[in-house]
Amino acid sequence: MVCWDPRIEEMPKEELQRMQYKLLKSLVYRLYSFSPFHHDRMKEQKVHPDDIRELADVKKLPFMFKRDLRDGYPDKIFTASQDELVRYHVSSGTTGKPTVVGYTQNDIDLWTTSLARALTSAGLGRGDVIQVSYGYGLFTGGLGMHYGAERIGATVLPTSVGNTERQIELMQDLGSTAIACTPSYLLHMGEVAEKMGVSIKKDTKLRTGILGAEPWTEGMRNRMQDWLGIKAYDIFGTSELSGPMFTECTEQKGFHIWSDIALTEIIDPRTEEPVAPGEKGELTVTILKKEALPMIRYRIGDITSMDDSPCACGRTHPRVQRITGRVDDMLVRVELNRESFSDKITDIMAIRQKIEHRLRNSLNVMAEVELVEPGSLPRFEGKSKKVIDKRSM
Amino acid sequence: METQKFIIRQISIFSEKRPGRLAAIAHALGEENINILAFSISEANGFGVVRALVDHPEKAHDKLLSLGFNVAFTEVIAVKMKDHPGGLYEVAKILGDTGINIEYSYAYSGRDGAVLILRVDQVEDAIKKIKNTGATLLERSVFH
Numbered sequence: 001m002v003c004w005d006p007r008i009e010e011m012p013k014e015e016l017q018r019m020q021y022k023l024l025k026s027l028v029y030r031l032y033s034f035s036p037f038h039h040d041r042m043k044e045q046k047v048h049p050d051d052i053r054e055l056a057d058v059k060k061l062p063f064m065f066k067r068d069l070r071d072g073y074p075d076k077i078f079t080a081s082q083d084e085l086v087r088y089h090v091s092s093g094t095t096g097k098p099t100v101v102g103y104t105q106n107d108i109d110l111w112t113t114s115l116a117r118a119l120t121s122a123g124l125g126r127g128d129v130i131q132v133s134y135g136y137g138l139f140t141g142g143l144g145m146h147y148g149a150e151r152i153g154a155t156v157l158p159t160s161v162g163n164t165e166r167q168i169e170l171m172q173d174l175g176s177t178a179i180a181c182t183p184s185y186l187l188h189m190g191e192v193a194e195k196m197g198v199s200i201k202k203d204t205k206l207r208t209g210i211l212g213a214e215p216w217t218e219g220m221r222n223r224m225q226d227w228l229g230i231k232a233y234d235i236f237g238t239s240e241l242s243g244p245m246f247t248e249c250t251e252q253k254g255f256h257i258w259s260d261i262a263l264t265e266i267i268d269p270r271t272e273e274p275v276a277p278g279e280k281g282e283l284t285v286t287i288l289k290k291e292a293l294p295m296i297r298y299r300i301g302d303i304t305s306m307d308d309s310p311c312a313c314g315r316t317h318p319r320v321q322r323i324t325g326r327v328d329d330m331l332v333r334v335e336l337n338r339e340s341f342s343d344k345i346t347d348i349m350a351i352r353q354k355i356e357h358r359l360r361n362s363l364n365v366m367a368e369v370e371l372v373e374p375g376s377l378p379r380f381e382g383k384s385k386k387v388i389d390k391r392s393m
Numbered sequence: 394m395e396t397q398k399f400i401i402r403q404i405s406i407f408s409e410k411r412p413g414r415l416a417a418i419a420h421a422l423g424e425e426n427i428n429i430l431a432f433s434i435s436e437a438n439g440f441g442v443v444r445a446l447v448d449h450p451e452k453a454h455d456k457l458l459s460l461g462f463n464v465a466f467t468e469v470i471a472v473k474m475k476d477h478p479g480g481l482y483e484v485a486k487i488l489g490d491t492g493i494n495i496e497y498s499y500a501y502s503g504r505d506g507a508v509l510i511l512r513v514d515q516v517e518d519a520i521k522k523i524k525n526t527g528a529t530l531l532e533r534s535v536f537h
Binding site: 336337338341342343344345348349352370371372373374375376 | 403405407408409435437438439440442444458461462463464465467496512
């Protein structure tokens with residue numbers, strides 16, 4: 001196994017946890033002293049930095065949500081002044097108002113280090129040509145991956161998204177060995193290549209895909225691996241945490257979350273208490289070393305579980321399993337009334353789509369709509385039962 | 394040309410994706426002594442539409458409606474086919490040559506030969522075009 005930073009990546013768990021505790025403690029003191037936002041929230045929660053006496057005490061701290069960043073738009077909760085920042089990224093705001101993330105030089109370095117370790121764990125390094133087909137710009141995917149790939153000494157081909165035929169030509173001409181993009185874009189690329197008479201499996205040197213920024217399944221992984229002749233690795237991260245930060249290692253069994261960078265908890269979203277080890281729950285992340293925009297117990301909204309058992313790759317850092325769902329995923333059953341029913345299937349599908357759009361726009365959640373027959377939704381005592389929670393944690 | 398007599402009333406029923414829906418529909422029609430002459434099920438992701446030609450469409454409609462089903466009438470036409478190899482091709486070629494667009498279609502083969510049931514955009518126009526080619530359209534009275 002090749003590690004980017006073997007001293008840290010193979011560090012015994014107890015040592016890692018001691019390190020995490022020290023980092024958490026100093027982070028909390030710093031924020032209590034210098035951040036009005038965090039200070040007020042700790043006061044509200046009646047917790048003082050002195051109350052953090054062991055790592056498990058992290059659960060005394062208040063949670064953060066995306067709305068805290070939206071409410072603080074653009075930089076109200078930053079803990080660095082503008083002249084200390086070297087970069088901004090801005091999330092697209094597809095599910096609400098945009099959010100701005102600022103970075104100090106140390107923040108960029110930390111993010112880059114995280115990815116350097118991750119990309120190395122996925123078998124990449126000097127000699128690789130990494131085609132970065134994530135969007136460059138306000139989105140964190142392109143630039144984040146670019147810096148990480150350069151750091152490990154790989155050659156970056158910064159194609160960004162689009163112009164797919166040219167991307168495939170360059171992939172052949174410059175011998176890309178890895179590609180970083182969304183899984184759906186890679187599938188699209190495979191199809192375009194075939195139309196051009198190019199087999200990615202046979203006619204290119206591509207052997208690794210670093211795929212993320214949207215949910216995908218084991219089924220898609222198997223299909224891409226067989227069809228394109230690559231190993232497909234999932235990547236995890238979100239702009240509020242910095243950007244894409246963690247990938248699967250060559251074992252492909254979850255993302256190693258670097259303990260010296262991030263403290264992860266899996267909680268039951270209803271009780272807000274930690275779940276039993278290995279159980280599914282909501283992922284909660286504290287970034288231990290962020291300067292410009294510290295994130296404490298950030299609830300991203302992803303449902304997953306954590307595996308703290310030793311990984312066959314030798315790394316001691318815990319693995320978060322691939323994301324299996326969102327806490328805000330909803331299935332909405334809607335009775336199709338008689339006036340809306342026509343014999344035309346496309347009409348019915350259009351109705352369903354319209355409802356999904358309306359729900360997304362007004363509630364800011366992804367909702368899948370299932371149309372049911374009139375009168376089939378349960379009604380109790382003359383009132384309809386409006387919400388049935390069938391989430392399995 | 395009298396086109397109305399060739400327009401057949403099909404019943405279309407919305408169905409959730411759940412076992413037993415077809416049985417419920419068929420049971421209701423059986424109870425009312427309604428005979429199903431032809432039917433098809435179309436499924437779209439998460440729901441289905443059952444379409445049927447029956448001998449008493451009004452009665453079927455009212456019965457299903459009273460049971461809470463979403464039912465609608467749809468106008469279709471029925472073209473006679475030869476019940477031997479190439480029979481469908483003859484009819485399909487006519488539809489293609491005369492520029493008739495099929496929305497959906499299903500077929501059955503009975504005592505008096507094979508029949509292709511068609512849902513088209515412009516039903517009266519389609520009837521005229523098909524009649525002009527000499528093909529045989531079945532009248533509504535054959536069914537109900």
